[in-house]
Amino acid sequence: MTQQVDVAVIGAGVAGLSAAVRLAAAGLTVAVFERAPRLGGRASAFTDRASGERVDNGQHVLFGCYRETYDLLRLVGAAELAPLQPRLRLPMAGPDGRIVPLVCPDVGAPWHLLAGLLRWPALPLTDRLAALRVGRVLRRARGGRVNDLVNSIDPSLTVDDWLDHLGQPAAVRQWLWHPLTVAALNETADVAAARPFVRVVADLFGPSRHDSAVGLARVPLDELYAEPARRFVEARGGHVLLRTPAEVVVDGSRAVGVMTREGEVRARAVVSSVPWFAFGSLWRQAVPPALETIAAAAAAMRSSPIVTVNLWFDGPVMDEPFIGLVGAPIHWVFDKAAIVGERLTHLAVVTSAADHLASADNDAVTRATLDAVAAVLPRAGGRRLVRSVVVREHRATFSVAPGEPARPGPATGVEGFFLAGDWTDTGLPATIEGAALSGRRAAELVAAFLRQA
């Protein structure tokens, strides 16, 4: 490839590819450098040797309120690969295995959610009414005032503290707020901060009734966005290089390119989209003094794991494409045959905030998962388990507990060096949407910087 490009992007996860696609769309030549042998970072897929199936590193759920994500998918021609439910339907299984779906009727927002909650037989009527108190607070986010609402919340409050203030009964927490917290923040409600939770819930309860609808990819994750993004960048004269770790080259106070094993590539601007735990590896020598605060924050950020157990059975075991589990040691079960159309019955069983599973051995994790699955899906008990694959993502997300370091913005003290990545200051927890937003934001700053240069 050429030794001179307009922009070097380090990292080919959602954030890096989001930035690269926007930059390529703006007519700039882009080179993306990815350390791993595959695209996608924490939202990726691999080939399972035994079944030959492409398996995600973990089931990812999108929502209608993921506007940046769906914009990106539309730009690369892939939006139809992650269809949204026509309206929210959340099948939740109680401790007795009974599935009680939260279904929102076809009326405008926010009435669809209010009506859905009011009619949800999982909860006694008094608890349903109590849940609506949260809806009343969220009304303060309407008209683009979500930041005002979030900033009005004491940053030291956990989700549970905030739910206490709103008098949320135990059953509402168990059936609704706690599963949502663990799914969206990958931390439990007694640990995660209230601010990002409120931001997520305000987005889900957004102005359109489609905002809360669930979107599931019909293809493996890398085919959803990463391969289309790569094709988009390459069709516009850019390059996407795998197995190519990169370091930033700084001349004085300015980023002038990246260094790879094959040599230096000069660039007019550099975007880092590497995660918090890789930021320190971007520098051959010491971190530039102007970035020391960011590097210290990145090094101090804590991570939270997600464990996915893939189970292949010799026949169907569930009737819903996915279910959420209430009061169970596992959190969500996805039927990949129903979602992706795989030949075999393949369940992806997700446990978030999974510190206890991340260090257990595969047999123990699989046994515990099978027991929990059989408790809610009795048909699984009568089927033969053909194969299992445990995927541990030890650093799936950064912690959003109160007191975590401040997250950096996209502009830095080094001229020509910009930051993207879910861990940057988007206001969102570690999500595809946060990553896509961060990439678009960094790309806009780069384009403005290059116009002035």
Ligand SMILES: Cc1cc2nc3c(=O)[nH]c(=O)nc-3n(C[C@H](O)[C@H](O)[C@H](O)COP(=O)(O)OP(=O)(O)OC[C@H]3O[C@@H](n4cnc5c(N)ncnc54)[C@H](O)[C@@H]3O)c2cc1C
């Ligand atoms: C199991 C799991 C389930 C999840 N579920 C959901 C979900 O349901 N919904 C949701 O919205 N989000 C979910 N997430 C979170 C989401 O995947 C992440 O927030 C998002 O993918 C982060 O993207 P990113 O581009 O910021 O970072 P990454 O995906 O980490 O990408 C950074 C890339 O930089 C590369 N890199 C690092 N150092 C270098 C270097 N020196 N040179 C070159 N390349 C380098 C890495 O290899 C990586 O590919 C989940 C995450 C996991 C792990």
